[in-house]
Each structure stands twice: as C-alpha cells, then as structure tokens.
Amino acid sequence: MTAEPTDTPPTDAALGEETASGSSDAHGGNEEALRAVLRDFWGYDSFRPLQKEAMLCGLAGRDSVVVLPTGGGKSLCYQAPAAVRHQRDGAVAVVVSPLIALMKDQVDALTAIGVPAAFVNSTLAPADKIEVSRKLRDRELACLYAAPETLVTDRMLDFLSELDVSFVAIDEAHCVSQWGHDFRPEYRQLGMLRERFQDAAVHGYTATAGQKVREDVAYQLNLNDPEYLVGSFDRPNLTFRARPASNTLGQIREVVKRHDGESGIIYCISRKKVDETAGALNGLGVRAVPYHAGMTKEERSANQDKFLADEADVVVATVAFGMGIDKPDVRFVVHSGMPKSIEHYQQEAGRAGRDGLGSECLLLHAAGDYRFWKSTLNELPPEPRANAEQSLNALYDYAQGALCRHKALVRYFGQDLETDDCGACDICLGEVETVDDPLLLGQKIVSCVYRLNQRFGGNHTAEVLTGSKSEAVLSKGHDDLSTYGLLSDHPKKAVRDWIEQLVGQGFLAKVGEYATLQITEAGQQLLKGEKKPVLLAPAKKVAAERPKRSSSAADDWEGVDEHLFERLREVRGEVAKEIAKPAYIVFNDASLKDMARRRPTDEDGLSMCVGVGPKKLEDFGERFLKEIGTFCTEHGLTTDVTPEGASAAATTGSMFGGTRAVSRNAIAAFPLFRDGMGVEDAARELRVTDSTAAGYLKQYILETKHDDPTTWVDPAAARKAREAFEACGLQRLKPAFEHLDGTVSYDDLKIVAACMASNLS
Template identity: 40%
Template sequence: MSQPHASSNLYTSPPAAQASTLDQARAVLKQVFGYETFRSGQETVIEAVLNGRDAVALMPTGGGKSLCYQLPALMLPGVTVVVSPLVSLMDDQVSAMQAMGVPAGAIHSGMQGAEVMQVLRDLQDGRIRLLYAAPERVLTPAFAERLQTLQVSLLAVDEAHCISQWGHDFRPEYGRLGELRQLLPHTPMLALTATADHVTRDDILQRLQLREPQVFQSSFDRPNIRYLVQEKFKPLKQVVEYVKAQRGVSGIIYCGSRKKTEELALKLQVEGVRSAAYHAGLPHEEKRQTLHGFLRDDIDVVVATIAFGMGINKPNVRFVLHYDIPRSVEAYYQETGRAGRDGVASEAVMFYEPGDAAWIWRLFDEQPDSERLRVERQKFQVMTSFAEAQTCRRLVLLNYFGEYREQPCGNCDLCLNPPQQYDGTVDAQKALSCVYRTGQQFGVNHIVEVLRGAQTQRIKQQRHDELTTYGIGKEQSAEHWVSVIRQLIHRGLLIQDIRRHSALHLAQNARPVLRGEIALTLAKPRIQAVAGAKVAERGMHDKVLFGRLRKLRKAIAERAEVPPFVVFGDSTLQDMATLLPTNPAQFLLVSGVGQVKLERYGSAFIAEICAYLDGEDSPHA
C-alpha cells in the first residue's frame, strides 16, 4: 500500500497539558471523527488510557474498539503503537485515518522496502502519531531497539484473543507479546477483543503481563442485526433468491466446505450476482484480488469458509448468511458480527436442517474421546438449541454470554413471525404410517414423494405406488411434509439412522400417535424467510438520494484508490439523505463528518444533494 508522508496530514494535536480531559476527548471526537457522542463503553476505556492505566476492552465486533486507541493517539504525546494480526486490517485502518488527516502509518510484510524506510523516517522525525505493526515486526531486535528510542505513549494489542484462542497454531508471536512489557516497562498497554470468556481473559492478563488493569466489558447485543433462521428445503434456490433480493449490497455467505463455496459462488455469478469464492485452498493472488474487490465494492458477495472475515475492516456488510450450521455459538456470533459494523440495519440469516446437525454429531462420534471433544460437543449442542429455539433468538444468544434479559427483541424471525401451532395429529399419522408401510428403510425425500404421489422410477420399482399411503398428502407441498417429518424426528417419534443412509424408522413412542391415542400439536412450516424489504431500504432516509450518494462515494474512492467506506460509511450517507445538508455548516452536523472530511469531500456531496433537491441530474455523472 502506498502511504503518503505523514507530514501531509492535516490534524495537529492539542498541547499535552490540555489533553487529559474527557471534554477534550469529546472535542477531538467531533473535530476529527465527526461524531457528537461516544458509543457505549468507549468513553470509560479512553479515560483509563488517558490516565495511563493498563486496560482490557471487551467489545462486540462493530462496537467501536479501534476508537479506544485511535482517539488517545491524537491526545497523548509521542506515538501509539498498535499490534494488529492482518495486513488488510492495518492498510484499511491507515487509509481511514489518513482520510481524516490523522498522521498514521503501518509496517508489514506486504510493503516494499522503500515504503518501510519512509515510514521509519517519518516515525523517527515525529511525523507519525499512530503506527500499526504486525506482531512479527515489533518483536524483531532491530525494531525493538528502535521503539526504545521513541516516545511510545501507548501499546495497543488488537484482536488480543489470538493470544489464547489459537495460541501457537495461529500466530506464535502473539504469545510472546508480553516481552513488550520488559521492553517498554513504563508504557501503558491496552488489549482489545470481541471474545470474552473467562479463560481467554485470564490468558490475556497473564501473557501481556498487565499491571492492575481495568477490565471493561460492553453489551454483546447488536440491535441493528436481525437474526433469521430458515428451514433448509432447497438451499441453493433459497440462497439465490435471498441474495438476488438484496442485490447491490455487500454480503458474506459461509459454507462448511471449500467445494460448496465454489459451487455457490458460480451459481450466483450465473444469476448475475457479482460474487467470488474464498477459501484457504485458493491461490494467494486470487484471494488477494477477491478481498480487494470486496473491500472496494466491486464484488458484492463473498462465499467463504471460516478462513474469511477476521480483521476485515468493511463496515457496510449488510448481510451474513450461513449455508451450514456453525460448530459453536462463539463462531456464529463472531461471523454474524461482521454484518452491520457501521450500526446500519443488517441481517444474519442461517439455513438449518437437522440432517446437517446429525452429520456433525456423526463426525464427533468417530473421534476418540477427549476433554476437547467433550467441550466441542457441548458447544455444538448449544448451537443446535439456538437453531431449533422457539423463543426470541437474541435472548438465547445473549443469555449464552451471561447477559440475561427477559424482554424479547422484536427483531428476529421468532419475534417478527411467531411460530403458529396447529393440530398435527392427522399429518403425523400419515407420515408415520408411510414410513412404516415403506419398510422403514428410506429417507425423508422418498417418504415425501410417496406421500405426495410422485411418479418416480424408484417409487415404481419399489411398488410404493400401490401402498395405501401413496398420494394421501398430495394436497400439501413437499416443504410442508419435510417440516412435519423433521418435527417428528425432533420429538423423538422418528429416528433417522445416519449409518443406513439416513433411513427413517419408528420409535417406540410413535405407536400411541399412530393409534390415535394421543393428539399432537405441530408448528406450521416456516417456508418463507422473514426478510421483508431489502435490507438497504430500511430506515427513514431518502432511498433515491442515498443511491446517488453511494455512486458519488464510489467514484471518489476509485480516484483516491481507497475503499469506499474510507470516504464515508453507509451510516453517514444515510444521515446525509435524512438531514439534506446544503451548506458547509449543515454538512458538519452529519454524523461521521469531521473538519478534514468536510474540506476534502464536502463540496462534492453538497453539490450532489443540491442537484437532487432541484430535480437535476448528478453534476458528477
């Protein structure tokens, strides 16, 4: 990444004597970042940092962790050093800081030697206030020696859960970052992470050798994310329909295998969606181009394995879709958290069928027993309970993380469209009888075809078209019968034998239902996803103007060779399309507009808004 000289930046910090107050911090927040107020939890962390305290900030993805070191870097003397794990994250954050006039730089393996030398000269001459570096770099003897010659006011360790969660398997250098304490014994340290279990927290405190740190934990709630779980019937068709309905916005689709990512990405491309696959087995250059295109809004949808997403600083991802169920609530929370980091309405959609869970349980059964396996099984059990929940999804999620609430959220599929119950005794008898009469050796799809009277070759070969249950459910859709059978499996009335190609057979307690001795209440199938309008069309802002502002932003970003969100985020464009500012003073009232961005971009966006209000075409077309 080409980095301009830090001396070209416009921001000048206030005198140090005036810099240690929260009033001054709020002034910098408005002047540089363009925000009137801090997000929840930011102010207390920043206050601790300005007071020279070690601290740990546990905030959800999208909770604004970066500001907790970016703002103090502008108020403290000297330089703030940020240890960050991924090149793309560092480059994006440097670009974002420079766009606001903040003297920032990075040093990592993706840079040319001349670029590194220029950053080092700027650093030595005091022209950089915020330096990002990979853990491998800060621990080299040469760099460590250079740090000791500088006035380092703060050491920030981003993605600090890498210390514990992956340990030596992820980045061995993360486990050695405690050496920085001996290197710079009087410099306060700030650790930041979105993973907050007690084991990880204790590891962070111990390995970084933090001294009487203040630990701050924000709410795990992401109210702008709508959680949706849809029954998986024809998953490929369902995904394509959903993505096409969201056309033009950024999204991530997670799949359980590399093969699925490539198949689904190709299917979306055929349907006209700008999409690409991403997994660890692809060539490095192909992955780099996909990431570059995604960040710059040239690719709308990335279909990926879990290898994609950590550290990607793209705030305008409008949906995250899980094609397969994740292995744990932690993984699900982290992955869905990559949607809506800008606070704008977004969706987390998961397609689920019990067969997917059965396959993962089978994998567990094939592994030798161990403490790790027992933990993984327990975590997956909680994940399946979330997928099969009949109460507010958000409450289940927050309760798992120890944030107990009782009031339903009103923004998940179960709150928006509560499951409807009906007397399903007759439907259950039809399905159970069909399983019995076909010999208890066929899977779900075959039973559904018999119930609906399908004329397949297999049915004719088995002479199942001669059974009394043939066609007795033809008035209902295939999706209806799949849902009924899944509920019978979930109730323990049917058993799906994964060792015999998922063949169904009756459980002992199915007999009273078959004989009509007990009634059975079932939930009506949830065939349609509760997506409603296109995600990007939610909110009170002018949608047409928002579209014009997005085009202008893209054009400016392409000329500057930066991601569009570096110019302005979606939330800022929505605020423009609500407030309709037509002069610089009004433009400064827009959330996310600071003094530098007003000077750089204000005239172009004001002209676009004025032209729209006057009924004219874009002056930038």
C-alpha cells in the same frame, strides 16, 4: 493474575491519576481532549457505550481488557487516545493486528481523516520501511500497526524502545488464549511487552470473550491490575434468523433479492460449495466473487478488493474471509451451513451492520453440519475438546431452539436482555411456524420427565414419549408409564427437538455428566398451566411474503430519501475509484443516509451529518453538496432539513440565520474571544485543537452577533474575503478560497463568513 472484578466502568479516581507520559491530567481534561479529536477527525459528537471508559484507560496509563461487540466501535477505543497523545507530545501507539489486510484498511481509514498512521509488515518495500522509521523518529505518527511476529523481534523492540510509546493495543486479543475460539501461538509471545514497555500501558481488545477467556488474556499478557470493560454482546441492529437447510441456493437467493445491490457475505463450509454458490449467483445476475484458501493469493486479493470497492456486491467464502475486513456497510450475512462454534457464529454474523444500521443474518443448518464439526474435535486434548463441544452444542441449540435469537446469544456469554421481545429475530417477529397447543405438548413432555424420576436424558425421554420398543425402554419397564407413547404420532426427532427447546427456555435443565433432565421452577409452573412455552412445528417454513423489517431497520430509514441515498452511493463509488480506496473510506452508509435525510446545501450543514469530519469535508464536501443540490432541485425536495427528535446541539441551519445550540465547552471559551484572543492562543489555553477552537469562535460570533472580523483577521484579508463572498455567495467556502487564489486561509474565511452571517441574522 488478578481476579476479574464486576463489569463496571472505571472510577474517576482510577482514571484521574498520572497519565502514561508522566504528567498529571484531570479526568475532565482527558474527556474533553477525546471529545475534540472525535469531532475534529471522525466527525462524531458522542461516545458509544464503554468507549469513553476504554479511551480514558488509554490516557490514564491503566492496563485494560476491553470486550465490545463487532460494530461497537472497538478500534476507536485505541485510535482516539492515540490521536490525543500524539497531539500532546508526539507519542506513538503501537497496535498489534493479526492480518495485513486489516492493518492496511485501518491505516487507510485513519490517514483519510487526518490521523497520521502507518504499518510495518512483510509487504513493505525496503524504502517504505526506511520512510516509516524516519516518521517514527521524527514523531510524525500517532499509530503504528504491526503483526505479532514482526513486533516481538529483537530489532523491532530495540528500535521502539528508543521512541516515546504511549501505549500498546492488542487487537483480537482472544487469540492469546487457548480457551479462545481462534487461538494463535504467535500471540503468546506478546506477554513480553508488559515488561519491555514498563512506562506504557498494555490493552487487550476483542469482540468475543467469556470470563474464562478474559482472565486468561490478562494472565498471558502479564497485565498489571487491569480494568475489565465488557460491553453488551447484543447487536440490536441485526435481525437474526435460523432455518433448516432446504434448497439452500433458493434460500440464499431470497436474501440476496431482499438486499439487491447491497453488500453481503455468504459463508460455506467447503471450498467446493463456495465455487458452486458463487457460480450459481453469477448465473442469476448477482455480482458475486468467491474467496477461499484454495485460490491463489493474487486471486483472493483481487476479489477482496472488488468487494471493498463495491465492484462486487457479494463475496462467497469459507471462514478464511472476514477477520481482516473492516467494511462497515455489509447488509447481510448468510451461513449456508453451521460454523463450528457459537463464538465463530457471533463474530462472523457480526460482520453485518458494523455501521449500526439494520442488517440481516441468516443461519441455514442441518444435522450433517453438526456431525462434521464434532468429528473434527477428536484430536484435541480433553479439556479444550470439552470446551469446543460445549460451544458447538450451544450453537446447535440456538439453531434448533425457539428462544429469542438475541436472548439466546447473549445468554451464552453470561448476559441477558431486559425484554422478552427483541423485535429483530424470526422468533419475535412471528415468522416461524409453531405448534397449535404448545402448553399441552410441553406438559406432556415435562410430565414424562417427572414419571422417569428425573433420572434420564433427552434421548431416552423421547423414546418413551414416542412409544419406542427399544431394549432400553422395555428392560426398565418404562412402557408401563402413563406417558409412554403419548407422542407416538410425532417423529422422534421432532420430540427430541421440543425437549431441547424446553431446555433452552428454562423449563427443563440438563444436570451432571450424563445431561440428566430435571424440572425447573419454570417447569413446575408449566405443569400448572401458569407458563406457556414456544415450540416450533417440525416443518418450519420460510414465510412466502417479504420478512418484516425490524424496528431498528425501520428507524434507519426514517426521513431518508431512498433515491437520493442510492445516488449518493453511486457518487461514493465514483470517488472511491478515483482515489483507489475502498468505498467506505469516503463515507459509510450511515453518513450517506444522514445526508439523504438532512439534505444540506452548505459545508456547515454537511458537517452536521454523522461521520463528516473536517478532513472529509475538505476532501469530498463540494462533490457531495453539488450532487445533493442538483438532485433536490430536480426532484423538488426540501433542503436543510432538521431531523425530528434531533437534539438542538446536533442540528444547524445554513449560515444565513441557521441556529445551533451553543455547547458548554464553547461557552467556556467566550471570555477569551471577548478579550480578543485568537484561535491559536485560545486552543492552547483550552487544550483543544485549532479547528475545535475555531468552531468555538464561530459559535461565539453567531451567539453575540459580532459583525467585525478584524478582531481576529487582518483587515486587508477580511476586506478581500468579504468581497469574495459577495461575488461567490456564502453557502460554501471553497469558491471564495479559489476566487482569492488561496491568499486568504480557510480559517480566516470561516471567521469572516460567520460575521457576515451574524449581521444578516
């Protein structure tokens, strides 16, 4: 196993070598191909952090371990290069996925945007398996999803060995490591894939893995000199809160009320608690469904489908729910009790806001939760048990602590925030109740640690401070210390919590096997009055007023007409029901908010909205444009709005005089079009898709004010198209297409429309 390098992106040299297909490809060519498929299929015009580097590993044939937070666009890291490789040479990427539900969701999402994909698992009928096999042989699929136990059978491996496999992507790769929080023995068999597919790279993807787990993933999968790409563990769009459990149902209800009509997940420790909570919420008029392993498979599946189709707003579940759910618009996650590790908490809370929009995560905790989970660790072998206890303790410290929630989470994974005020947690938003004089209180505690010669742990220190007459205190003469009983007017539990908060904020440190308290440099500064801690009051209360909206959540709504957004959500639900797919397959909340912000009136404007690619534009564009137009007319709203701060390259107007910045790639295509080259030939020359080349041509026409479409379109077809636009208007292509009974293609219509718009501008 190779040592893990620093978490830096791969170099151009490493990614510019021969691709997995064996043909030399320049780094820039790979990047442009990736940008093209992102635009043409997903409707995105930029990469999220580390996506480009991870995708380039996929195209360069370099093994990798990729760690990106939930919602960081991890799936795109293998889907986009799979689409590029399939366009180039018909190769298929094999994706290992642990859950049937997750496979189906991802395949549905890919096929909805035009990327050919399929899955093989136990749910497929024999005829469907035969059809998938045929598509693979005929090189019709870009992605094939399979469960680990399905993939490693001799029959499957022999079959795949006959195909052109571009690479193997292993999702939830932490499952291969016994140090991971969700170890699955069947994942260990995947180590054979590196040897079986020697010409294809192998990549491990996960959202939750510290350095020890990352190294073990590489070792167990037999990766060859892998690139380690580790993104930030921070999720700035999530607002984290932690509260002691008190009237749990009332606390849950407050969150649900804040997100009325929005999707949310409530986690409970027991099945009984799931049923009670779901029933109580339904009694309060909330559309809630339960989900746990005690229900039949059919019941779980039906409730999951209701949640995905927005027929239920809230799912109340045990941890049996979630890993297979790719729903991006979950606006809140509530834990009615502590999960068993900080990794589990990060993953489960991370199911909120996968679309990047502001969302809320509330952790309700009690000492009984901690004791319950600790009792379950007794049967583990010594080393894994110590690892599990460390993670459980870290989560308990997080819940009890006064450190910024975002900072506390990322610190556990070896990272840090640049700011001391995240603006998106109960600590930084000032929602928690703090003690009146934290400096004096902190000085008393640190002074006691000093008087004890830094030789005792937190429990004994708390006993001395509260004036305990225990044998341990009296036998050591610690009742004679000047700090004895300094905090006798406070409960021992409160003092114990303050000690942990001082540890969490770095004023004290736990050292050695017995967690002896020692004073840090920051603690010395505290004694001198140079640094002040934040210490929570023993009785923390939820603010009576509505909690503040974080800056991230506020930005999400900048310029958005909320009533139009709600109407578009209703339309999305109607469309989803008609096509029998989850609502987010149509458009996610980020797309709908951008529509309600820009309020486009034509296909050109709608295509500028986030996540609106050509396939979705064709399938759903007319329906949403009609609704936007009707709503704006009825309510007197301005249409075709250019959002403030939007870059010129990301904005456009209508065909009539609308402007859009010309991209550098389009400019490179201009000489080809000037010489009369058609779209298909230009696409081959530029190594981009036909639709991308058509977009470049449209920019060329508008930029040069070229008004003669017959350079690229048959004169008879151009004349018919012009007559159709004069009859139906230029705002949308579909009316003209239907007016002509489909005798003129959409591509030709686009060219004629661009020339007509150029002549008018």
